[in-house]
Amino acid sequence: MASLEVRGVTVTFGGHQALARVDLTADPGQVTGLIGPNGAGKSTLFDVVTGLRRPSAGQVLLDGRDVTRLGPSRRARHGLARTFQRLELFGRLSVRDNLLVAAELGPDRRRAARAVTDILGRLDLTAIADQSADSLPTGIGRLVEVGRALAVRPTLLLLDEPAAGQDHDETARFAALLRSLAADGATVVLVEHDMDLVMDVCDTVHVLDLGRVIAVGPPQEIRRDGAVLAAYLGDV
Ligand code: ADP
Ligand code: MG
DSSP: OOEEEEEEEEETTTEEEEEEEEEEEEEEEEEEEEOEEEEEEEHHHHHHHHTSOOSEEEEEEEEEEEEEHHHHHHHHHEEEEEESSSOOTTEEEEEEEEHHHHHHTTHHHHHHHHHHHHHHHHHHHGGGSSGGGGGGGHHHHHHHEEEEEETTSEEEEEEEEETTTHHHHHHHHHHHHHHHHHHHTEEEEEEOSSSHHHHHSEEEEEEEETTTTEEEEEEHHHHOHHHHHHHHHHGG
């Protein structure tokens, strides 16, 4: 199973530092939260971890191996999968086919079909498996993205605001799913604005503000952290 370590990552857009010497670790069997106000740098950090963006300084290690210079597909082969904050589904394909496209990257097609059926069940998507992705409300579309990420059987899963648009019951089921993925040994990193979900499922929370990590700790400590309250939670 893949642990993630981000060391001293810096990303600059023009003159603006989106990330400034960011450190983050995430371990197998745990859900690691990454929170912070809009523009804090959360999605940019995911881009760096997946290889979509090269940092100007710092390293990304998967299972202790430096992958900073590897492209996204090489990293995906190490078991890394992510969802995007903006939906990136194949709109004209059915829900099932969106997952099959990812699952069939593996060698065994029949196994892929079984795995997809299983994931659809786990995410409660079986009833809408034949609907086209672009017919779905956003909250369900995000679940389909999670399903597609799961279809590659990731050992490291990065989720960028997966619960946005979900109602209370959907979020509760989603929390249970995240815990079961971690219990199966996956490393899960969760970017999410729903504080109840973050506090409920995360073992450790990292807080980013203006590209810097301002706090790391268990959720109950983060809730009380003065710098976090000032930067972020104060207005929640
Ligand atoms: P978050 O996901 O925490 O809301 P982002 O990672 O999207 O934050 O953005 C962090 C900062 O980097 C913001 O100031 C944003 O405007 C800037 N930024 C993100 N992507 C780009 C880009 N492609 N070009 C220029 N600036 C960007
Ligand atoms: Mg973002």
